[in-house]
Amino acid sequence: MIQNLPKEFPIGKLDDLDFGGAEAKTDTLIETPLGVCWTRPIHEFVKGKKNIVIGERGVGKSVLFKLLSEEKIKIKKKKDEHHAILLIEEELQYGTLKDYVDKHVQTFLTDPSMKYRIVWELFILSRILAFVTKKYAAFLPEELHKANEEMSVVLGYKTDSLKLSEIVKGVKATVGLKFGSSPIGTIESSVYTSLEPKEGLATDSKSVVGEKNIDIDEYKKLVQQFLDQRNTFLFVLVDKVDEFVVKSDYDIQQLMLQALMETEKSYMDCKNIRFKLFIRCDLYKRLEYDVIGPDKITAKKITLVWTDEDIRMFIAQRIMHNYFNVLGLNSLQFSIDDDKLYVDEKSVDNYIPDQSHDPSVSIPFVSVLVRSFSRFWKREMPKERKRHIEGRHTTMNDEISKQIITSIFPKHVKHIDKNGQSKQIDIFEYFSTHFSLASGTTTPRLLVMFLDKCLVIAREYYRNNPDEKVLLDMSGEYQLFKRNILKIAYAEFQTEISESFSMISSHWKNYFERFVEKKGKRTEYSFEVLYKFLGGDREEMRGFLAFMCHIGYLKCHNTKALIEDRQYTLPILFQSDNKRHGTDGLTHATYMQR
Secondary structure (H helix, E strand, O other): OEOOOOOEEOHHHHHHOOOOOOOOOOOHHHHOHHHOOOOHHHHHHOOOOOOEEEEOOOOOHHHHHHHHHOOOOOOOOOOOOEEEEEEEEOOOOHHHHHHHHHHHOOOOOOOOOHHHHHHHHHHHHHHHHHHHHHHOOOOOOHHHHHHHHHHHHHHOOOOOOOOHHHHHHOOOOEEEEEOOOOOOOOOOOOOOOOOOOOOOOOOOOOOOOOEEEEEHHHHHHHHHHHHHHOOEEEEEEEEOOOOOOOOHHHHHHHHHHHHHHHHHHOOOOOOOEEEEEEEEHHHHHOOOHHHHOHHHHHHHEEEEOOOHHHHHHHHHHHHHHHHHHOOOOOOOOEOOOHHHHHOOHHHHHHOOOOOOOEOOOOEEEEOOOOOOOEEEEOOOEOOOOOOOOOOOOOOHHHHHHHHHHOOOOOOEEEEEOOOOOEEEEEHHHHHHHOOEOOOOOEOHHHHHHHHHHHHHHHHHHHHHOOOOOEEOOOOOOOOOOOHHHHHHHHHHHHHHHHHHHHOOOOOOHHHHHHHHHHOOOOOEEEHHHHHHHHOOOHHHHHHHHHHHHHOOOOEEOOOOOOHHHOEEEOOHHHOOHHHHHOOOOOOHHHHHHO
């Protein structure tokens, strides 16, 4: 238990509690020490050897991108080594891009992604040249100054923060590109672009007329040599290229990502230029690995996933942030039964404490998570204990996370199982199972939304019940978020998350709303059942179901089968609000009157 919490939780402080924001741009807590969860993937990522970050929607790819860009998280470096970061955030209009590429980019190669790779090669190289020219102007060799000037004149850009769409529209000349050596085995390829400058772009005497040849590899070599001489590593962070699109744009997006991966691979010989690409799981799985090299790409990727233990740490750290910054605590002190750390959680119900322990033995343990967070570990030593060869089944940090969570949340909540029976489940199972999309993994984004909803409902509850006090019980826990508060918060959270999902795509909005309206209490569906009660065109239905699986609203259990034979289920999160989660039809208004 936590040993040093105040005897009474100050209800007046509820308005000051803050669990952060659901989006990277609005989550102020990631600016604080406790706002960042150092999960295993992040620990591995900062070692610098992983170039591709993949993950489901909401797992924190954009948060990691933001923290890296602001240097709140830093990639490890050796002594006397220097790092620089180039940010590329590209929300592309794929239809417009396709029209331009089809019209202006020509190559003798049959690979459909090659045209898009040419666009990426031009864009990324121009951004790198502009970046190093601006950052190292006083030290830059003449060859690099000339290279940047030549690229800026030919491609028609003036700044180092231009977008890809600005480059393809601002070309001033017919440009021939030479690839000395490419990862797909080509010796040389040519690209021809329009002579028309971007509208509003001033032309000058340096504008190129006719054809201008650019040796991509030579320019890369110049940048590599310069960075190597300065013992500097340039990290190119690329995000936002995987935003959700529909129909034909999806195929173009896949080609663009394929081309981006091939472009990243073309920098293999430039050891001082390292890419960090942030990509959704579903798009990553659709790439053509035989072109890129499956073994090599697997070695460079890392998947952002949140284990149950990670989720508990995430919630606990956000509670701790409020204990320190709102309640004004300087530390938290814990008492932990050491034996429980060695008991498999699956058999914890059968655990009987050894009565021969000597309770007088205590060992202090200082947390490595936060400097201001001290931990007193009460280790109860038996007279004779066999050595724990296998190690602990529950980590020290996870036990602490659990104690922090139950200090304000109930240990158990009501749940209606699939047979319609009401039962209690512990709060940790609740967090692990009730906030998952179809992928089966819980995401921080959804949890933050729910935690914030709990605060909203709790504030109203205590405003309407000013006589209630929240006192520390015998277990060292507050009953701050009562079970009914969680019930109402979850029901409202379900409604809001469903509404937000309906707005992801205007194209599928009508289908989505019909599905939500008609799904009832059913949790399993076949293609034919869905087609029967949603109606419409069968081809449209195929696209809609692909969309629903993509956003995590439906899970397909037999993806290899013909689409007409596929079976789908709803995650708990999207199942019938009241019956599934035990609110028993209790509305917000009626609850507050009780």
